[in-house]
Amino acid sequence: MYNNNNRYNNTNKQHGNNINNSNNITIKITGGGINPQMNGRDFTNFIFKKTRYNLHNWQVPPQNQQLQGQFYQFYGEVNSKNIAQQLCSFSGMLKYNNINPPLRFEQVQNSNTNTNAINSFSSNTTSGAGKVLNEFVMQRYNPTAKMLNLSNYIQDPVLQTTGLLNNTTKLTLGLLKIVDLLQKNNGIIIETLDLSGNGFKDLSPIKDLPLIIPNLVNLSLSNNMISRSALFGIHWKNKFKKMRELILINNPMCSSPSFQNDLMSAFPKLILLDSQIIRDETKVNTLYNILPGTTPVEAGKLKQFFFESEDISSYTTQFLGNFFKLWDDQMNRNQLISLYQQESQFSISVDSSIPPASIETSDQHPNFNVYNNLNRNLNKLPMSSSQNTKNNRIARLYKGNIDIGTAFNQLPSVKHFLIEDPTNYSIQNVKYSSINGMVISIHGYFEENGDPLDKASMPKSSGGNTKRSGRYNSYSHGTSIKYGKKSFDRTICLIPGDNGIPIIVSDLLNIRSHVSAAWNYETPKPITPPSSASSTNMNTAMPAQNEILIANTPQEKEQLCLKVQQYTKLNQQWAIMLCEQSNWNYELAIRGFNSSVGNIPPTAYQ
Structure with missing residues (x-):
């Protein structure tokens, strides 16, 4: 079994740089080549070379480690849950020193994550601390503006009766739990959230905020002590789909040269940063309005x-x-x-x-x-x-x-x-x-x-x-x-x-x-045959011309070929070739023409 008390006690002196972070996620690796005599540094370098992810605080299997099935277990840590998930996606794909079987990556569940803490926080809002927090949140909520003001809550005298001010992390988790319950049970809508002046040094206490208020539009974290703007990309990248305005003034990170770029990278729709316009909102909306699922594809048009x-x-x-x-x-x-x-x-x-x-x-x-x-x-x-x-x-x-x-x-x-x-x-x-x-x-x-x-x-x-x-x-x-x-x-x-x-x-x-966009093709409209067409051909017992989509008889093939010629302007030889390659299917013929029009020689046209 994996011994938590011994996880960093490496008697072989083959351990990685200790990076003590409560947010680290433990990864267990099993498979061919993992044994107590292995070189841990070579193994972690191999993992990085193949996956581009670093393992920290790693430990080779100790001599007395019990086998899991037929394999020893190698343990290491990564910096976030997202990296852990990405690393686990390589499970079964890599072989160390070409030894069978392949490596298996498995995330070891930690019991002290914020999510579990939030879920375990008392949901009783009729008495005790839960009741105080519930009333506190409702007093600070403005339904007209859809705004929740939680600024300086760590100094609010109302919360002193809960005893939670002595543990601000637990207080934050409690408030987030109450917010989650109020949204689910009372139907309150929050688009603007003020968390200024609460002494946050990083995003750890509120990293699960996107799970609770995913549609947040405006957020203020001003007057805190957050030192790294890169944390927004690590924890919140692409998670707030509607984030439009962010206020971060009076945080140490604001002096970083990469400050604005980090925030623009984390929030693709961010327009205002500290009340300054950083993107053209009209252009941003234009771009996102044509993404999949936002604009229906018209019949006869390719999906752009x-x-x-x-x-x-x-x-x-x-x-x-x-x-x-x-x-x-x-x-x-x-x-x-x-x-x-x-x-x-x-x-x-x-x-x-x-x-x-x-x-x-x-x-x-x-x-x-x-x-x-x-x-x-x-x-x-x-x-x-x-x-x-x-x-x-x-x-x-x-x-x-x-x-x-x-x-x-x-x-x-x-x-x-x-x-x-x-x-x-x-x-x-x-x-x-x-x-x-x-x-x-x-x-x-x-x-x-x-x-x-x-x-x-x-x-x-x-x-x-x-x-x-x-x-x-x-x-x-x-x-x-x-x-x-x-x-x-x-x-x-x-x-x-x-x-x-x-x-x-x-x-x-x-x-x-340069040519116009090839994907803006529309289904051709029915074409009226030219006046030079013989009356005998037009009076034969066959469907009307605009109904011929698949030809079988010689007469239908003649009409279909004429229809293709009129749309494509190809000469008869090339039109017949196109129809034959498309199995005399009109729609396939037109699609084939549009997809290869750039490769058709000039001699193919009338």
Whole structure:
């Protein structure tokens, strides 16, 4: 059995740095390779390398430890319940020294958590301390403003009769319990909460506040002693979905350089911080109004935003908003380098094909010159026995934050419009469970507006008419750089890092000629046949043209092909090919055309 009295008594001198924190969560690990003779430091380094999470206060199995089944148990601690849950998601996925069976991670339940303390607090509000606290809360509640004023409650004389002022932690838990009961039983609604002047040094006494008042809009924690703004991200990140205003003045953390960024990161909808506007509320609302579940998808339209689960939707939107804000600020773009590690990869591929002229708002004369030296399009860099070709392919895959930063400086100044024009962007996000990460894909456009910081690798303008003719000449050789709009596809793979800061392990950027958003497709309206169609074809005993969706007979296939031609403007040969590939299903044919329209050659059109 695991002995709490002996948990840090390591006779092998292989223990981690002691981090004494009442909020630590104990993790039990079992599996192949765990034994009393193991090297604990090597094992914890292995865990960190595979999961990016540190184990503190770890203990290798003592010689006299009883086996659990056939396995010894290795114990360690992590800093929060969220990290514990994330670490346990790796259970069964890792093998230490390739020894079977795989490692199993299990959270050891602590009996002294705030949640249990709140739940165990007396719910009797008719007598004793419960009655005093209940009356105190109701006296401080304003139903008209939906506001609860709990400022300076640790000095309130009314509470002295409860005897709880001698234990402010227990008093806080009692008040939260009463608030929870009043919301459930009396139906009171709290949108504004004042907790100023109560001597909080951190968020531990109130860390479960999001569970009790999840719809809190305004919160004041001014005149306390909270020293670390990062605590808000650790305990409350993305938990207050409606938090709009936060007041934190007269706390030591307010002097930290990262103070505002930490709060903006923790609360994606925060507009006011200490009465100062930190975000444009109209833009924030516009962005969140198009998230999944807030706007119904009209019939015939593709879903513009897809998130595998609701818990990652706000995180993804917030991450991309902050990412492109720094990306577009050329002087501060290198701040993003901190998100890339030594094994991270970044590459650019230029799709230089010209969109068909039939596509409205498409750029028929794109210029990709500024990306020439970074382009890793493998169609442009084919594999061959040439050592120069091999070196070129390797050199254009940027690895590590230093090389990636060098590549960033060779890219032009740009502006994305994710917040200003969200309807022209599409985002998909799925979880990557094997590495406890996620893959984000975003499609949209940006506008080039200036030269790169590093101009040494820019193409030089030269005299003479060296420009090749033809519509497929995407590189305007011999000309100066012409900036404009570009469409792009970007795929970013994220894994969690220390203190909740994400790590970008892979970043693939595809740049192409600007076209309108491909996902704004609508089901085509019925098309009237042209007057040149023969009367015999129109008078045959078959359904009306707007009812032909799947063709079986030769006559139906002829009409369906004509209908596809009129919508797509394809010539007969390509229209027949499209119909055959779609098994003569009209909807499938139109979807197939819209999804591959950028790859159809000009000769395919009428």
